[in-house]
Amino acid sequence: MQGSKEISSLQNPQVRKIINLKEKKKGRESSGLFVVEGQREIKMALKGRYKLTTVLVYPEIFSLEEALALMKNSNTKPEFITLTKDVYQRLAYREKTEGILAVAQAKSHDPRSLALPDKPLILVAEAPEKPGNLGALLRTADAANLDAVLIANPKSDLYNPNTIRSSVGCIFTVPVAMGKSEDIVQFLKEKQIRIFAATLEDAIPYTQADYSGGCAIAVGTEATGLTAGWVKNADQSVVIPMEGQIDSMNVSVSAAILIFEAKRQRLGQ
Structure with a gap:
C-alpha cells in the first residue's frame, strides 16, 4: 500500500x-x-x-x-x-x-493572530487546571459559536489527550489563544472589548448586564475564582444567583449560562 x-x-x-x-x-x-x-x-x-x-x-x-x-x-x-x-x-x-x-x-496560540470580527463575543478562562473542564469549556464555546476562547495563565495542557477527548475535537475548530493574564487584559483593552468578570465582588445579576458590543466573559477556577487582576480590570462584575446550599457551580456550566445570556441579548438587537 x-x-x-x-x-x-x-x-x-x-x-x-x-x-x-x-x-x-x-x-x-x-x-x-x-x-x-x-x-x-x-x-x-x-x-x-x-x-x-x-x-x-x-x-x-x-x-x-x-x-x-x-x-x-x-x-x-x-x-x-x-x-x-x-x-x-x-x-x-x-x-x-x-x-x-x-x-x-501544534499551532501557535498568540492572541494577536486571532481574526476577530467587529463586536466579538469571547470567553476568557483563567488558569483552568483540569483538562476535562477545559475541554468542556471548548464544547460550550463551539455550541455558542464564540469568536474566540482566551486561556489566561494556562495550567492545563491544551493538547492533553483528555482535553482533546472531553472537547470532542472542538479544540481544533474553536479559535483558541493563550497568554499571561496581564497580556490578555491589555489585548482586550486595546481592542476595546469590554470585560465581564464572573465574581461576587461588586457584582450585578448576570441578566442585568449589557453584553452588546465587543465583550469578553471571564471565568476563574472553581476553587478560587478569578484573581484580583481580572476583577480590577473588569468593566462589570456579574454573578449568577444561587438558591441552593452551595455557592458555586462547575466552571463550564457557569460559563454556558453567561455566554448564552449574552447570545440571547445580542440576537435580540
Whole structure:
C-alpha cells in the first residue's frame, strides 16, 4: 500500500516517541507534536487545518484504505503506519477505541493572530487546571459559536489527550489563544472589548448586564475564582444567583449560562 509500513514491536523508536507524546506534557511542548485519537477528532483536526505527520491504524478495526480515504481531500500528507494489536493497545488512550490515531503539529496560540470580527463575543478562562473542564469549556464555546476562547495563565495542557477527548475535537475548530493574564487584559483593552468578570465582588445579576458590543466573559477556577487582576480590570462584575446550599457551580456550566445570556441579548438587537 502506498506510503505505508507496519510496526509490530513495542520497542520501536517511533512507538516510544508516540508514547512520550501521549503521556508527557514536556514531550509535547519540546517537539510541538501531539496525539489525536478517533475518527471524529481526526476529522475535526483536518477541518481546523492541523497538519498530521503520521497516521496509525489497527486494521482489524479501521483499515488502511479507510484511513487513506479519510485524508483524501485534506492538504496534509502524513506517513501511514499499520500496527499490530499489542502495539495499538499500548498507544491507544481510550478504553473504547476506534482503530485510528495520528500525530499532529501544534499551532501557535498568540492572541494577536486571532481574526476577530467587529463586536466579538469571547470567553476568557483563567488558569483552568483540569483538562476535562477545559475541554468542556471548548464544547460550550463551539455550541455558542464564540469568536474566540482566551486561556489566561494556562495550567492545563491544551493538547492533553483528555482535553482533546472531553472537547470532542472542538479544540481544533474553536479559535483558541493563550497568554499571561496581564497580556490578555491589555489585548482586550486595546481592542476595546469590554470585560465581564464572573465574581461576587461588586457584582450585578448576570441578566442585568449589557453584553452588546465587543465583550469578553471571564471565568476563574472553581476553587478560587478569578484573581484580583481580572476583577480590577473588569468593566462589570456579574454573578449568577444561587438558591441552593452551595455557592458555586462547575466552571463550564457557569460559563454556558453567561455566554448564552449574552447570545440571547445580542440576537435580540
